Amino acid sequence: MRTFSDLSGNGMGAAFVKQAYLEATLDAVEFTASVRVDGNFNASLQGTFVGTFKLERSLDNGVTFDPITALGEEISFTTEVNESFYEPEPQALYRWKCSAYTSGSATARIGK
Numbered sequence: 001m002r003t004f005s006d007l008s009g010n011g012m013g014a015a016f017v018k019q020a021y022l023e024a025t026l027d028a029v030e031f032t033a034s035v036r037v038d039g040n041f042n043a044s045l046q047g048t049f050v051g052t053f054k055l056e057r058s059l060d061n062g063v064t065f066d067p068i069t070a071l072g073e074e075i076s077f078t079t080e081v082n083e084s085f086y087e088p089e090p091q092a093l094y095r096w097k098c099s100a101y102t103s104g105s106a107t108a109r110i111g112k
Contacts, residue, residue, distance in 0.1 A: 021112070024096065026053070027105035031097040034062050035110050038090040042111055044082040045096070049104035053077045055085075058093040065095060 024032040027049075043055050054076050056065035067074040068085075076099070087094075096108035 022095075022108075022110045024108050025105050026051075026096065026098045026108055027101070029098050029101045031056070031065075032095045032108055032110075034058065034065075034093040034095040036091070036093055037110065037112075038087050038092060040084065040086055040112070041094075042082065042084050042109070043094070043096070044080075044109045045077055045106045046080050046082075046109075047104060047106040049106040050102035051078070051098050051104070051106065052100040053106060053108065054097045054099055055110075056095050056097050057087075058095075059089060059091060061091070062093050065093075065097070067097075 022032060022035040025047075026032065045053055054067045054074065056067050058065045067076075069075060094110050096110070098106070
């Protein structure tokens with residue numbers, strides 16, 4: 001079951017219009033909706049789950065998504081995580097993907 005929250009601008013003024021927020025509960029092999037981010041942002045997974053999750057990025061308006069990499073290797077998460085990222089491309093979309101699922105549920109979040 002997926003639940004989504006998608007809020008743009010959190011009442012903090014015009015300087016934060018590009019602020020984006022996404023939160024979803026993943027409990028199967030699936031992916032969240034995507035959210036446009038640029039600049040500094042945070043991505044986190046919380047909950048009690050057994051599964052593999054990847055943060056994915058699209059630069060073609062969501063036609064294709066590629067997993068985030070480090071030194072050319074895909075990054076995957078199997079435990080709770082709270083990481084900060086920087087995105088220089090203003091058109092970038094991000095989403096969480098559950099690529100392998102055994103049990104439990106994870107709250108996946110992307111936000112400022």
